[in-house]
Amino acid sequence: MKFDSATLLTIAFLTLLLFGLVFITLARFSVRSGARWWVTTFFLGASGFFLMVVPAGSDSGIRILANTLFLTAYACCHAGARALVGRRPVRWSVAGGLMVWPLLILTFDPGFDDRVSICSLLVSAYSAATAYEFARGARREERSRIIAAGLCGAHALFYLVRSFLGPALGLGLLRTEATIGHWAAAVALEIVLFAAALAVLVFGATLERRGLEDRQAAYTDFLTGIGSRRAFEAAMAAFLSNTKGHDPASLVLLDLDHFKEVNDRLGHDAGDQLLRTIANVIAEQLPEPNLFWRLGGDEFALLLRGYDQERAQVMRDGLRKTVETSSRIQRAGAGSPVSISLGVAEVTEDAELADIVRSADAALYRDKTRPRAVRNVVNAA
Numbered sequence: 554m555k556f557d558s559a560t561l562l563t564i565a566f567l568t569l570l571l572f573g574l575v576f577i578t579l580a581r582f583s584v585r586s587g588a589r590w591w592v593t594t595f596f597l598g599a600s601g602f603f604l605m606v607v608p609a610g611s612d613s614g615i616r617i618l619a620n621t622l623f624l625t626a627y628a629c630c631h632a633g634a635r636a637l638v639g640r641r642p643v644r645w646s647v648a649g650g651l652m653v654w655p656l657l658i659l660t661f662d663p664g665f666d667d668r669v670s671i672c673s674l675l676v677s678a679y680s681a682a683t684a685y686e687f688a689r690g691a692r693r694e695e696r697s698r699i700i701a702a703g704l705c706g707a708h709a710l711f712y713l714v715r716s717f718l719g720p721a722l723g724l725g726l727l728r729t730e731a732t733i734g735h736w737a738a739a740v741a742l743e744i745v746l747f748a749a750a751l752a753v754l755v756f757g758a759t760l761e762r763r764g765l766e767d768r769q770a771a772y773t774d775f776l777t778g779i780g781s782r783r784a785f786e787a788a789m790a791a792f793l794s795n796t797k798g799h800d801p802a803s804l805v806l807l808d809l810d811h812f813k814e815v816n817d818r819l820g821h822d823a824g825d826q827l828l829r830t831i832a833n834v835i836a837e838q839l840p841e842p843n844l845f846w847r848l849g850g851d852e853f854a855l856l857l858r859g860y861d862q863e864r865a866q867v868m869r870d871g872l873r874k875t876v877e878t879s880s881r882i883q884r885a886g887a888g889s890p891v892s893i894s895l896g897v898a899e900v901t902e903d904a905e906l907a908d909i910v911r912s913a914d915a916a917l918y919r920d921k922t923r924p925r926a927v928r929n930v931v932n933a934a
């Protein structure tokens with residue numbers, strides 16, 4: 554097979570068409586991945602290359618339409634990258650990709666060299682913006698995103714070089730059919746390699762992001778938005794494995810007093826709202842809100858790093874007072890006085906999590922069974 558410009562343009566058309574069809578499957582698999590933008594990207598690119606195969610002059614409407622499709626495809630690529638990372642696509646950017654090229658041609662009627670430079674600069678700008686979206690906020694685990702950012706950056710550099718050096722390397726001085734054909738073949742080959750690599754990386758980034766979201770969901774309490782029991786167990790295991798030589802720490806368990814009565818009187822929706830309000834108010838008072846978890850029901854736990862038993866008791870009494878005096882919490886209680894019980898246990902070296910929780914739970918039980926009047930006297934003292 555002779556890999557002339559027509560052959561490579563045909564290969565580029567078929568390659569992008571194939572990836573567009575493959576991304577239809579991804580669109581069904583995960584709408585949130587922005588797969589519909591990627592389907593549009595590859596189909597528009599394929600359509601552009603299909604028109605490039607048709608014999609036509611550089612000033613023809615077919616070539617203008619082909620370049621318009623290419624720029625719109627890059628705009629959709631940028632939108633897909635934003636959607637993939639959880640950001641809203643910029644629709645005016647897509648509209649710009651669709652409108653800018655016909656407007657430039659109709660308004661200024663640039664020559665062939667200028668068209669090459671302008672179109673290449675626009676592609677470079679869209680590719681650089683896409684690289685930025687992939688790289689922005691990428692975590693260490695999202696390797697596909699990081700590689701995709703590098704790939705789009707290299708693609709942007711390729712077109713930036715083409716915009717400045719393309720005419721000087723033959724398109725301007727030796728504008729022969731052979732020279733133009735060589736450039737078209739080189740661009741088509743680069744597009745094929747870029748599209749294939751990008752498609753694989755987008756698939757990988759989608760799977761990586763879904764895995765991260767699943768793990769985050771498992772470690773986040775769906776009701777209050779703070780850490781879940783699984784997150785508590787993982788964080789405590791990591792902390793206990795490195796307690797030697799560290800500052801003192803204390804574990805605090807707390808739950809609501811008479812929460813069942815609140816649910817029975819007001820309903821579960823009101824009970825859920827009360828739990829959310831308490832979680833938010835308490836988190837605002839903590840030195841490290843990320844070390845605050847809901848273990849289930851109305852039971853919560855928090856780890857106070859750097860707090861010995863005496864200092865933790867002061868924090869315990871402060872949290873109780875915060876709950877009992879918070880207007881937000883009392884409004885959520887809808888007329889029923891809201892209070893909490895707390896138990897504190899010191900985290901010692903080589904201690905087992907089960908023993909620490911058992912000790913804090915015993916202290917919580919003693920606090921809960923102590924008459925309210927006695928607790929208030931103790932707190933006041």
